[in-house]
Amino acid sequence: MSQLSPRTRKKEARPAELLVAALDAFRERGFAATRMEDIAARAGVSKGTIYLYYPSKQAVFEALVRERLLPNLTRIEAALAMTPASAPDRLRMVLAALTRVANDPRLLALPKLVLTEAGTFPDLARFYRQEVVARGLRLITDILEQGMQDGDFRPLDPQAAARLFMAPMILAALWQGAFASIEDNPLPPAALLAQHGEVFLRGIAARPEDIPP
Amino acid sequence: MSQLSPRTRKKEARPAELLVAALDAFRERGFAATRMEDIAARAGVSKGTIYLYYPSKQAVFEALVRERLLPNLTRIEAALAMTPASAPDRLRMVLAALTRVANDPRLLALPKLVLTEAGTFPDLARFYRQEVVARGLRLITDILEQGMQDGDFRPLDPQAAARLFMAPMILAALWQGAFASIEDNPLPPAALLAQHGEVFLRGIAARPEDIPP
Amino acid sequence: MSQLSPRTRKKEARPAELLVAALDAFRERGFAATRMEDIAARAGVSKGTIYLYYPSKQAVFEALVRERLLPNLTRIEAALAMTPASAPDRLRMVLAALTRVANDPRLLALPKLVLTEAGTFPDLARFYRQEVVARGLRLITDILEQGMQDGDFRPLDPQAAARLFMAPMILAALWQGAFASIEDNPLPPAALLAQHGEVFLRGIAARPEDIPP
Amino acid sequence: MSQLSPRTRKKEARPAELLVAALDAFRERGFAATRMEDIAARAGVSKGTIYLYYPSKQAVFEALVRERLLPNLTRIEAALAMTPASAPDRLRMVLAALTRVANDPRLLALPKLVLTEAGTFPDLARFYRQEVVARGLRLITDILEQGMQDGDFRPLDPQAAARLFMAPMILAALWQGAFASIEDNPLPPAALLAQHGEVFLRGIAARPEDIPP
DNA sequence: TATGAATGAGGGTTCATTCAT
DNA sequence: AATGAATGAACCCTCATTCAT
Numbered sequence: 033m034s035q036l037s038p039r040t041r042k043k044e045a046r047p048a049e050l051l052v053a054a055l056d057a058f059r060e061r062g063f064a065a066t067r068m069e070d071i072a073a074r075a076g077v078s079k080g081t082i083y084l085y086y087p088s089k090q091a092v093f094e095a096l097v098r099e100r101l102l103p104n105l106t107r108i109e110a111a112l113a114m115t116p117a118s119a120p121d122r123l124r125m126v127l128a129a130l131t132r133v134a135n136d137p138r139l140l141a142l143p144k145l146v147l148t149e150a151g152t153f154p155d156l157a158r159f160y161r162q163e164v165v166a167r168g169l170r171l172i173t174d175i176l177e178q179g180m181q182d183g184d185f186r187p188l189d190p191q192a193a194a195r196l197f198m199a200p201m202i203l204a205a206l207w208q209g210a211f212a213s214i215e216d217n218p219l220p221p222a223a224l225l226a227q228h229g230e231v232f233l234r235g236i237a238a239r240p241e242d243i244p245p
Numbered sequence: 246m247s248q249l250s251p252r253t254r255k256k257e258a259r260p261a262e263l264l265v266a267a268l269d270a271f272r273e274r275g276f277a278a279t280r281m282e283d284i285a286a287r288a289g290v291s292k293g294t295i296y297l298y299y300p301s302k303q304a305v306f307e308a309l310v311r312e313r314l315l316p317n318l319t320r321i322e323a324a325l326a327m328t329p330a331s332a333p334d335r336l337r338m339v340l341a342a343l344t345r346v347a348n349d350p351r352l353l354a355l356p357k358l359v360l361t362e363a364g365t366f367p368d369l370a371r372f373y374r375q376e377v378v379a380r381g382l383r384l385i386t387d388i389l390e391q392g393m394q395d396g397d398f399r400p401l402d403p404q405a406a407a408r409l410f411m412a413p414m415i416l417a418a419l420w421q422g423a424f425a426s427i428e429d430n431p432l433p434p435a436a437l438l439a440q441h442g443e444v445f446l447r448g449i450a451a452r453p454e455d456i457p458p
Numbered sequence: 459m460s461q462l463s464p465r466t467r468k469k470e471a472r473p474a475e476l477l478v479a480a481l482d483a484f485r486e487r488g489f490a491a492t493r494m495e496d497i498a499a500r501a502g503v504s505k506g507t508i509y510l511y512y513p514s515k516q517a518v519f520e521a522l523v524r525e526r527l528l529p530n531l532t533r534i535e536a537a538l539a540m541t542p543a544s545a546p547d548r549l550r551m552v553l554a555a556l557t558r559v560a561n562d563p564r565l566l567a568l569p570k571l572v573l574t575e576a577g578t579f580p581d582l583a584r585f586y587r588q589e590v591v592a593r594g595l596r597l598i599t600d601i602l603e604q605g606m607q608d609g610d611f612r613p614l615d616p617q618a619a620a621r622l623f624m625a626p627m628i629l630a631a632l633w634q635g636a637f638a639s640i641e642d643n644p645l646p647p648a649a650l651l652a653q654h655g656e657v658f659l660r661g662i663a664a665r666p667e668d669i670p671p
Numbered sequence: 672m673s674q675l676s677p678r679t680r681k682k683e684a685r686p687a688e689l690l691v692a693a694l695d696a697f698r699e700r701g702f703a704a705t706r707m708e709d710i711a712a713r714a715g716v717s718k719g720t721i722y723l724y725y726p727s728k729q730a731v732f733e734a735l736v737r738e739r740l741l742p743n744l745t746r747i748e749a750a751l752a753m754t755p756a757s758a759p760d761r762l763r764m765v766l767a768a769l770t771r772v773a774n775d776p777r778l779l780a781l782p783k784l785v786l787t788e789a790g791t792f793p794d795l796a797r798f799y800r801q802e803v804v805a806r807g808l809r810l811i812t813d814i815l816e817q818g819m820q821d822g823d824f825r826p827l828d829p830q831a832a833a834r835l836f837m838a839p840m841i842l843a844a845l846w847q848g849a850f851a852s853i854e855d856n857p858l859p860p861a862a863l864l865a866q867h868g869e870v871f872l873r874g875i876a877a878r879p880e881d882i883p884p
Numbered sequence: 885t886a887t888g889a890a891t892g893a894g895g896g897t898t899c900a901t902t903c904a905t
Numbered sequence: 906a907a908t909g910a911a912t913g914a915a916c917c918c919t920c921a922t923t924c925a926t
Contacts, residue, residue, distance in 0.1 A: 632841065662874075
């Protein structure tokens with residue numbers, strides 16, 4: 033992999049460069065309003081070059097989701113598998129990971145784009161539903177169920193509670209795209225998620241008085 | 246709806262008919278992908294007729310927000326102004342109102358559309374930001390501050406907490422558009438919001454043990 | 459004709475009112491850019507009413523030319539037929555008539571409109587060519603030939619000279635439409651035609667020194 | 672013109688090819704009635720190609736005026752600046768240049784188009800007024816004033832006389848577009864201008880008897 | 885006779901995609 | 906592999922004309 037000559041390595045890097053350019057373009061204008069020429073210009077190549085690597089504009093979008101979002105999810109899954117932490121602490125770990133994502137506007141843009149464009153691209157929505165959403169929700173429901181068994185959380189519908197746990201993240205993602213440019217005093221995503229951790233953990237705790245403020 | 250030909254139906258009903266048709270079309274395909282002809286066909290009129298009532302596609306969208314979403318907000322504001330209820334009960338009232346909206350897919354589609362298309366239509370985003378979001382958030386922050394003063398809620402950042410309170414509503418709105426068609430066993434918005442009410446109220450309560458489960 | 463009741467007279471006047479409105483509209487925006495609704499609004503009627511009197515927009519235009527331009531031409535022909543004046547004086551009479559037309563922006567607009575739109579309406583062009591241009595040129599060529607016979611004018615090609623005699627009139631007509639609105643110090647048509655009379659009469663005179671300055 | 676396919680022809684020639692095609696199309700149908708597709712078909716390219724070189728239909732028109740009409744004017748100005756000829760001879764030079772333009776139907780179509788469409792395109796009218804009309808009139812008024820000083824011309828209003836000098840040219844331009852196709856025995860523009868030179872020069876001469884017939 | 889809501893063909897413009905170089 | 910000129914389908918909007926009242 034790293035034995036390749038610079039010339040070859042450059043060729044290999046091209047698709048990734050294109051995806052970065054596409055992500056920035058999509059972030060700024062949305063999928064529909066982004067022209068292939070915009071992406072090409074950002075990547076410093078010509079319009080036709082994109083088609084050497086991706087057969088269509090939609091394919092660029094799909095590659096973006098596939099290659100940028102999933103690795104983050106996999107990383108969290110791995111970290112959780114290795115730790116013996118309690119359910120509340122695991123939720124805190126997930127929240128910390130989400131906060132890292134939320135602080136990177138590029139990463140934060142991906143869920144927003146998917147949600148925004150899912151209606152127009154059923155294939156993408158299906159892929160995202162299965163590969164990202166389902167896996168992400170399972171992560172949370174597993175923790176919730178463990179917490180209920182351990183007596184840390186009171187009885188909950190894990191499906192609903194898992195979605196509630198993710199909701200502020202989605203809100204933060206959408207907010208940046210929708211109102212970022214016109215918002216006078218934007219609330220930083222990190223502050224939102226911090227408060228969320230407190231409120232949510234207390235809200236589901238079996239003994240709320242034990243939760244540090 | 247009516248079997249009468251367009252020329253014989255009453256013209257006063259036309260704008261409302263067009264908005265309903267437009268909302269259904271936007272719900273199904275999004276704003277950008279909806280053609281004026283789609284809206285016209287749904288309304289049982291011809292393309293040009295729309296322009297007798299709205300000067301552009303964007304104007305149709307704006308009318309939709311203005312005439313469908315704002316009245317609901319105004320109604321809640323009025324109801325809250327008249328009641329002597331405590332802060333927690335006020336939050337429950339708002340949640341009940343949100344649940345009513347969430348159970349009407351047409352209404353629920355509007356916030357989703359705005360969030361989805363806001364990037365492309367800064368004017369609309371600004372209008373929505375001021376007339377819907379700002380007013381809605383003030384509603385919640387007022388309640389939260391009252392609750393803190395009354396000793397019902399523990400100390401919170403009202404700006405963050407208000408957004409957290411709304412987050413599941415946004416999630417429900419997005420979910421239906423993005424994944425409704427492909428979701429195997431969708432979680433009803435009402436169930437999500439019910440659980441949210443419980444968790445959130447406990448999470449912010451000064452004495453969580455007083456909150457009924 | 460004048461025995462009709464007011465109610466009937468009003469109906470009879472409708473077509474003429476429409477033509478006046480159409481002329482004003484055409485003057486201001488040209489034929490193509492004038493909408494039937496513009497004409498209707500000026501005439502104080504509704505769009506559909508125009509179609510009760512004229513089957514199409516083009517028909518309105520043709521009626522305008524037919525009923526407004528020809529009578530003026532006929533009047534000059536009649537005046538010339540009755541006078542025993544010399545050829546130079548006849549030319550001066552024609553010029554005086556043209557000056558009266560040139561001072562009435564409404565009348566002046568008609569030749570301009572025809573010239574402007576003739577390319578798009580071959581039927582109209584043919585009618586105008588035969589009924590207005592040919593008759594008008596014959597008027598002038600007759601005078602020029604009389605003047606040559608009488609020894610007042612030097613030998614000329616009457617076809618060319620007749621067109622030269624009319625050229626400044628055409629120029630004045632076009633000028634008002636094309637540049638009237640942006641011209642800083644417009645030259646009044648009457649001044650142009652006055653100078654033209656002098657220059658042209660001297661230019662074709664057999665004894666230019668006899669022409670008063 | 673070339674039998675090569677558009678993709679193989681040279682791109683440098685494209686703008687000029689498009690202008691020729693556009694001029695022919697405008698000549699035949701006028702600006703408003705010409706569709707971009709007409710121009711494209713004449714140029715042997717597709718509709719979209721035009722937009723690679725000109726941002727709008729109006730821009731095509733403006734380029735036409737700018738690149739076809741102005742150079743002719745500049746050429747005359749330069750020629751006059753270099754010659755020591757008398758005022759009458761200068762007028763003859765201008766007339767010769769006008770005759771060359773008048774003999775080229777394509778060139779002759781441009782002033783006609785501007786005059787015809789000026790009402791609808793104020794920007795174009797303003798540009799033409801300043802860059803073509805004003806410069807052209809100054810050319811003539813300068814000559815007229817020199818001629819009056821030299822005692823070659825009798826006292827005149829130079830503004831009016833300059834317009835009178837141009838009037839037959841305008842007439843010729845309009846005539847071809849308006850009636851060319853239906854005229855039975857058209858008078859060649861050259862003959863008209865030749866006679867005009869004679870008549871006008873005699874008409875403004877201080878000593879008409881010196882003017883050769 | 886008069887209205888004005890409704891129609892729908894038509895055209896300017898955009899842009900994802902193709903392809904000759 | 907890379908280019909970028911060329912393509913042409915698609916879509917918003919206009920407005921002359923129609924027709925039920």
